[in-house]
Every structure is written in C-alpha cells, then in structure tokens.
Amino acid sequence: MAKSPEVKLAVFGRAGVGKSALVVRFLTRRFIWEYDPTLESTYRHQANIDDEVVTMEILDTAGQEDIQQKEGHVRWGDGFVIVYDITDRGSFEDVAPLRSLLEEVKRPKNVPLVLVGNKCDLDHVRQVGTEEGERLAAEMACAFYECSACANEGGAVAEAFHELCREVRRR
Numbered sequence: 001m002a003k004s005p006e007v008k009l010a011v012f013g014r015a016g017v018g019k020s021a022l023v024v025r026f027l028t029r030r031f032i033w034e035y036d037p038t039l040e041s042t043y044r045h046q047a048n049i050d051d052e053v054v055t056m057e058i059l060d061t062a063g064q065e066d067i068q069q070k071e072g073h074v075r076w077g078d079g080f081v082i083v084y085d086i087t088d089r090g091s092f093e094d095v096a097p098l099r100s101l102l103e104e105v106k107r108p109k110n111v112p113l114v115l116v117g118n119k120c121d122l123d124h125v126r127q128v129g130t131e132e133g134e135r136l137a138a139e140m141a142c143a144f145y146e147c148s149a150c151a152n153e154g155g156a157v158a159e160a161f162h163e164l165c166r167e168v169r170r171r
C-alpha cells in the first residue's frame with residue numbers, strides 16, 4: 001500500500017492572534033481559553049481530504065521567535081497559515097513582512113499559504129475589514145478565511161487547514 005502523503009504546516013502570526021486556539025480547535029474541535037503563549041508545539045494529525053488520507057505535522061509557533069528561529073521554521077514547513085486578529089490592526093500589518101520572509105527563504109519556489117483573520121466573533125471591536133483581508137489575500141494569491149477559534153461557525157478553521165494541504169499537494 002502506498003504511504004499516505006505527509007505535509008508539514010507551520011502557523012505564523014503575532015503573539016496573541018489565536019494560533020494555539022486555532023490549532024487546538026482544528027485538532028480537538030474544542031476551544032481552550034488560555035494557552036501558554038510562550039509554548040511552541042508540534043502535533044500530528046490525519047485527515048481524509050478529497051478521498052485521500054493525509055498526515056499533517058502542524059507546528060504552532062509562539063510568535064516571538066528571533067529571526068534565525070523563524071527562518072528555521074520556514075525551512076521546515078511545506079505550507080503556512082498566516083494568522084492575524086481582526087481586532088488588532090498591528091497583527092494585520094505583520095502579515096506582509098511575514099510573507100516576505102517566506103518568499104525570501106523559499107525562493108525560487110513559491111510558497112503554499114493561506115491567510116486567516118481570526119476572532120471574527122468579536123465583530124463589535126473589529127479593526128480590520130473583511131475586504132481588506134480579501135484584498136491582501138488576492139495580492140498574495142492565496143486563499144482567505146475569516147474565522148473564530150471559539151465560535152467556529154461553518155467549520156472555517158478546518159477548511160483553512162484542508163485547503164492548505166491541497167495547495168501543498170498541488171505544488
């Protein structure tokens with residue numbers, strides 16, 4: 001039997017945007033309110049995507065690494081989730097530099113990537129419009145999801161991870 005494909009996914013974004021909450025939501029379908037922000041973890045997860053069993057290794061970065069550590073994470077990964085918090089404009093402004101780092105380290109390959117605007121349950125304190133996220137994703141030629149690790153309506157969290165797996169497999 002053929003070995004099931006394995007993809008390495010790294011989750012990037014400023015500290016506090018909800019990377020750990022998203023990963024835990026994806027893996028357990030639960031929301032955990034407080035998660036050690038300095039913790040970096042990897043997880044293994046299998047999913048059936050388009051009738052194929054895919055094994056994912058997911059690296060949940062802490063978001064406060066120095067540049068060498070970040071570059072190491074980029075070299076390790078096959079695909080990347082870049083997360084910002086829709087209630088924190090600064091976290092959105094961090095996206096473009098992160099994307100540049102990915103491009104630089106992976107050059108000349110192009111980089112499978114999805115953009116996630118998290119915490120969309122907090123619409124009343126939103127600082128980044130949906131259209132702004134869409135526009136940035138279009139510039140980066142990647143898929144875009146607004147989601148909430150705590151509400152997760154419509155299963156957008158899993159959809160983002162699955163789409164990234166497809167993107168990695170297409171390259």
Ligand code: GDP
Nearest residue numbers: 015016017018019020021033035119148149150
């Ligand atoms: P990380 O530093 O990017 O890993 O962020 P965490 O996953 O530790 O989350 C940071 C804070 O944001 C925690 O207090 C979480 O409870 C909260 N949080 C994460 N995701 C959401 C979300 O979708 N909605 C809301 N309201 N809070 C969230």
Ligand code: MG
Nearest residue numbers: 019020037062
């Ligand atoms: Mg974390």
